[in-house]
Amino acid sequence: MFIFILVIAIALDFYVYSAISSLAFGNFQVLALSVYWLSVVLTLIGIFKFMQDTRKGIRTMNPSTNLLFGLAFSFIVAKIFYAAFLLGEDVFRALAFAGKSIFLQEEVHYSMRSTFWSWTGIGISAIPFIGMCYGVVVGKYRYTTRTVKLKFNNLPSAFHGFRIVQFSDAHLGSFDSIAGLRKGIQSILDAKPDVILFTGDLVNNLASEAEPYIEEFQKLKAPHGIYSVLGNHDYSDYVRWPSRQLKQENLERLKQIQAKMGFEMLHNRHVILKKENEQIAVAGVENWGKPPFPQFGDLDKALSGIPLSMFTVLMSHDPSHWDVQVKQHPKTVNITLSGHTHGMQFGIDLPFFKWSPVKWKYPKWAGLYEEAGKYLYVNRGFGFIGFPGRAGVWPEITVIELEQREHQ
Structure with a gap:
């Protein structure tokens, strides 16, 4: 390169x-x-x-x-x-x-x-x-909180007003300022999350990149937990490893670090969130992307056991997964949260006009998309990689506020 x-x-x-x-x-x-x-x-x-x-x-x-x-x-x-x-x-x-x-x-x-x-x-x-x-x-630490309110027919009334805070693509190996990272952590806390969801790419390549920041991420708290999935960079496929064993050990170390940070990884599985005797599901898959990106995600496995009528949130790092598998799956996934694109860290991102060169590869590259009542939200990313900055497309903290359509 x-x-x-x-x-x-x-x-x-x-x-x-x-x-x-x-x-x-x-x-x-x-x-x-x-x-x-x-x-x-x-x-x-x-x-x-x-x-x-x-x-x-x-x-x-x-x-x-x-x-x-x-x-x-x-x-x-x-x-x-x-x-x-x-x-x-x-x-x-x-x-x-x-x-x-x-x-x-x-x-x-x-x-x-x-x-x-x-x-x-x-x-x-x-x-x-x-x-x-x-x-x-300046731009790479100019965190922007975006709030999206979505209404659903099958959302339990107890979860009306429930706040999902999403961040994605931390790429901690690129960070050069602990103070800059702390601004992002504080932005997440200021969003008053009920649950925090991280949608992959904690590091660029090596688990060791995350070690200096464990204590900072331990500050994150949410009443219903913190959940994560893996992104394509987390598998360290962009490093030449002497052996498969060392590569696997790096991945296991990354999982340990995430657990130490307080993240529960949803490795092709789901959890049930309970509130006032009502429930919703949060599922997560390993990375699934179009070639050359890995397709380790097993959507059927992640959704297995979730009742068809239960309100479901899915974490899948790559937004292309939504078009290829998620939106036509027999089990209705109400909202899928993704990242991966970073908005290319360069573009025009205004309320009335959005453009970035990344749109030529990922038509769904930033923000909210909807088809047949199913939603995809693509987070613009928390960190940066390659170009050590952000121009026009700022790092993002997403707040998804759930609403019951007929709530009084």
């Missing part, structure tokens, strides 16, 4: 340099090129620092690594925007030259790149750059 990023960065630099070097003259050209080459140096430093730490086996990031790699990532994205802008003009110039060459009976000269267009491209590409830099420094 790092080699791919490096190749992209170098290719972009050749293209962008040709435009910037022609924009200015004299002392201003020296200044412009100095700023440009500084961006190149900082990008290379950020990429190599991240590669160095990873190859050393460092799985918990430090602030300097995240800052440098985040800056490098921001420069690359800004240059992609700028290069796209330049490419649009270059295509137009090429078509204009070809058209004139064909239809005019005189010598035609290839037009120079527009200085105005080039400066406009710089201004536009500065917007994602500033946004991503903000995401690296």
Whole structure:
């Protein structure tokens, strides 16, 4: 991945340099090129620092690594925007030259790149750059609590007003601030949960990533418990293990850590929550995703024994599971809680308009979806991975408040 990023960065630099070097003259050209080459140096430093730490086996990031790699990532994205802008003009110039060459009976000269267009491209590409830099420094710990009220016919009256607080995709190996994590923990507690549900990806790869944060997660409390499932990263499939035994030991250690945190893992099984002699079911499956992601989840096993009419909440890490299996299952699952997409940690996430590149892979990438009275909620994630920040799509704490449709 790092080699791919490096190749992209170098290719972009050749293209962008040709435009910037022609924009200015004299002392201003020296200044412009100095700023440009500084961006190149900082990008290379950020990429190599991240590669160095990873190859050393460092799985918990430090602030300097995240800052440098985040800056490098921001420069690359800004240059992609700028290069796209330049490419649009270059295509137009090429078509204009070809058209004139064909239809005019005189010598035609290839037009120079527009200085105005080039400066406009710089201004536009500065917007994602500033946004991503903000995401690296501030955005990744800008926790947002979103409350959704849902009405159901089969919800027991005792559970009217019941608050399910969901968080997902912690990716603790990426965290570089205990204070930042504490803000997220406090946001969960401030939501006044009746039950807390964590929908997978506690770590990036190794169980050891979670060990520094055990005491922080032990602060989480809810009257009806804390339940969790595994996400694709929790299986540590992205690490080359010397043996299957060591890989399995890592997974078992992760389960022990979650238990120590106070999480009860629903490993293709369910629990019954009781309140005033009435009951609802909370089920959880192992990760189930479209290839190449693992399909360890056993929905039939998780739902086995739940009465058909009982109100049921399902935790399944990958939202694609809902479309493929859950919504057409004979047992009605009233609401499925997922994560996995992170909203790509980059996008536009407004009440009236939502967009992120991740939508091209996951059409259901953030928020609430409904079909035939069955709901899916995709949490935007608690942590971050890859890009060490969040731009536009902030970390999320979800509150699902259950309501009985005919409650008086």
